[in-house]
Amino acid sequence: MDNTVRGGLTHAASFPVERLREAETPLYYYDTRLLRQTLDAVNTAASHPAFRVHYAVKANTNPGILSRVAAAGLGADTVSIGEVEAAVAAGFPAADIVFAGVGKTDREITRALRLGVGCLNVESAEELEVIIEIAASLGVKAPVALRVNPEVDAHTHHYITTGLAENKFGIALSMLRPLMERCRDSEHLDFRGLHFHIGSQVTDLTPYRLLCERINALQEEYEGFPIPWINVGGGLGIDYADPDAHPIPDFDAYFEIFARHLQLRPDQEVHFELGRAIVAQCGSLITRVTYVKQGVAKKFVIVDAGMTDLIRPALYQAHHKIENITSTATEEAVYDVVGPVCESSDCFGRDERLPITHRGDLLALRSAGAYGEVMASAYNCRTLPGSLFSEGD
Numbered sequence: 001m002d003n004t005v006r007g008g009l010t011h012a013a014s015f016p017v018e019r020l021r022e023a024e025t026p027l028y029y030y031d032t033r034l035l036r037q038t039l040d041a042v043n044t045a046a047s048h049p050a051f052r053v054h055y056a057v058k059a060n061t062n063p064g065i066l067s068r069v070a071a072a073g074l075g076a077d078t079v080s081i082g083e084v085e086a087a088v089a090a091g092f093p094a095a096d097i098v099f100a101g102v103g104k105t106d107r108e109i110t111r112a113l114r115l116g117v118g119c120l121n122v123e124s125a126e127e128l129e130v131i132i133e134i135a136a137s138l139g140v141k142a143p144v145a146l147r148v149n150p151e152v153d154a155h156t157h158h159y160i161t162t163g164l165a166e167n168k169f170g171i172a173l174s175m176l177r178p179l180m181e182r183c184r185d186s187e188h189l190d191f192r193g194l195h196f197h198i199g200s201q202v203t204d205l206t207p208y209r210l211l212c213e214r215i216n217a218l219q220e221e222y223e224g225f226p227i228p229w230i231n232v233g234g235g236l237g238i239d240y241a242d243p244d245a246h247p248i249p250d251f252d253a254y255f256e257i258f259a260r261h262l263q264l265r266p267d268q269e270v271h272f273e274l275g276r277a278i279v280a281q282c283g284s285l286i287t288r289v290t291y292v293k294q295g296v297a298k299k300f301v302i303v304d305a306g307m308t309d310l311i312r313p314a315l316y317q318a319h320h321k322i323e324n325i326t327s328t329a330t331e332e333a334v335y336d337v338v339g340p341v342c343e344s345s346d347c348f349g350r351d352e353r354l355p356i357t358h359r360g361d362l363l364a365l366r367s368a369g370a371y372g373e374v375m376a377s378a379y380n381c382r383t384l385p386g387s388l389f390s391e392g393d
């Protein structure tokens with residue numbers, strides 16, 4: 001693989017083939033140098049004094065990833081008490097953890113308040129009342145933000161769009177005012193602000209500009225209401241088709257949209273919750289070819305990884321770039337690359353052009369650092385994939 005230069009950084013996306021040959025496959029391989037460069041790029045691009053970046057923990061909860069992100073000084077955005085605990089264990093200060101989710105249980109809310117998380121992002125009137133009850137019984141003031149459904153279309157896959165009126169997330173704009181008042185007036189709540197999230201794998205930045213305009217209008221509508229934080233969520237997408245051309249997303253352009261279009265009040269903070277954009281490109285799923293099978297009309301490369309190790313292709317019709325990292329062949333052939341699981345959707349690529357591939361070769365499924373390892377399952381009684389870091393761990 002070639003070296004890619006971006007923003008003055010040299011990124012050698014090469015794999016330690018000998019180490020990987022000896023490792024048990026399938027496994028996730030993480031390029032820690034690229035992760036560090038990505039975190040540096042985020043911190044540089046978000047250097048605006050009002051900006052605070054959180055990492056959306058659900059993208060990857062591998063402790064080696066979490067501790068590195070925590071060390072870079074980001075906060076954490078979490079969606080279950082398990083994620084809150086994992087973030088605390090990895091070194092994120094509790095005060096820098098926000099906890100979102102439509103179905104937080106009483107046990108989760110209690111534990112989060114006891115741990116002192118920075119904010120609960122509330123998704124309904126019903127949840128807000130439960131938080132008030134629990135905060136009262138613990139004798140604490142619960143820090144809360146209201147998750148508002150901004151009705152901005154992220155133009156992404158319908159399974160990962162979250163900001164539209166009909167979806168289960170957030171509070172409708174039309175239902176917001178009484179909840180804002182409840183937050184302001186309850187002695188058991190400490191109102192932190194408003195939270196938005198429009199969806200995931202957003203590659204056209206226009207929806208973010210529309211989100212800024214929607215937030216500006218809301219801030220005018222709620223003039224006089226203290227709103228210390230605006231949390232604009234995450235969703236910035238990455239280049240799955242050509243990871244070596246864009247190993248690091250264009251964070252400058254992303255943060256610039258908010259710096260330019262969001263009208264902030266004095267002392268107001270803007271929070272961001274990026275998941276995929278931070279961890280996707282540093283991870284690859286490494287898998288070994290078990291068989292090259294000649295069918296009637298097609299050749300199949302059957303690998304030892306399946307949808308249980310990387311479910312995005314089966315779940316979202318996603319495609320990860322596939323590379324044969326051990327082949328020295330100069331000639332190519334066309335293959336379907338499939339896993340061993342008993343489901344027809346267990347397919348990583350159709351009509352993939354690869355160097356002539358043999359049993360025992362290693363393939364890398366690129367850009368798999370986000371929503372990869374963390375979504376692995378044991379369906380078919382399969383073993384969960386391991387992980388390997390380019391340095392340390």
Ligand SMILES: *Cc1c(COP(=O)(O)O)cnc(C)c1O
Nearest residue numbers: 056197200234235273274275276
């Ligand atoms: C999933 C999620 C994110 C992160 O999404 P990415 O697309 O990985 O950036 C941020 N905020 C909330 C509320 C989420 O649910």
